[in-house]
Amino acid sequence: MVEKTKTTKAQLNYLHIAPRKARLVADSIKGKHIIEAESILVYSPNRAAKPILKLLRSAIANATNNSKLNKEKLVISSITVDEGPMLKRWLPRAMGRATPIHKKTSHIKIILEEKEGDFRRYKSPQAKVTKSEKSLVKTKENKKNEKSEIKKQNFSKVDESQKKSLKGISKKIFRRKEIS
Known part of the structure; x- marks a missing residue:
């Protein structure tokens, strides 16, 4: 059948x-x-x-x-x-044509x-995370936090004279069209 x-x-x-x-x-x-x-x-x-x-x-x-x-x-x-x-x-055209x-x-x-069957294209494997990998992730996060803090400190130290010199650099860059 x-x-x-x-x-x-x-x-x-x-x-x-x-x-x-x-x-x-x-x-x-x-x-x-x-x-x-x-x-x-x-x-x-x-x-x-x-x-x-x-x-x-x-x-x-x-x-x-x-x-x-x-x-x-x-x-x-x-x-x-x-x-x-x-x-x-x-559509009318030239000389009386259409x-x-x-x-x-x-x-x-x-x-x-x-239809029967599994149609998921990608099966997500469940990876086991070891303790050493967890500690690596934490150390990377700590380093990122330290770097961001250092950058914030550097930007806060910029004086008024340095800000003026930074503005002067933009005048030295060649631009085809002038910005007014």
């Missing part, structure tokens, strides 16, 4: 972005875990990323609320970008699937 996989889907129709441009973003998240796909879409500079992110979040909500699927196990099994109806307009403008639309369909 064939075992059915648990899937859920969401669809976005009549998106006013060309399918070719939307496919660039869609292909970047195909087959990825939803958390990874979401992070890709959030930081993607493409205009199609925002509506696809909204669609992905809608599909996740469908999976958790309607299908009662586990959010940690969801993977994008397929995402398809199809061509929607094209709005045809005309050129056509095709305003393309897209239909995007996303299917999420629940």
Whole structure:
């Protein structure tokens, strides 16, 4: 007997972005875990990323609320970008001519699937800290504190005459544009 996989889907129709441009973003998240796909879409500079992110979040909500699927196990099994109806307009040009403008639309369909397995990319190893390492960390912190105190003392010792000489240095530096 064939075992059915648990899937859920969401669809976005009549998106006013060309399918070719939307496919660039869609292909970047195909087959990825939803958390990874979401992070890709959030930081993607493409205009199609925002509506696809909204669609992905809608599909996740469908999976958790309607299908009662586990959010940690969801993977994008397929995402398809199809061509929607094209709005045809005309742009007037020189000498009485006109050129056509095709305003393309897209239909995007996303299917999420629940898969078994651990999808965490990096497992954080639990390192054991020995007493010698703890003492090293404390000595480093003490040295940093001492250095910061020495710097504070040095800055407080600067006299009025030294402050004036520091201001004079800025006049000697070449600047292409004069600051007024």
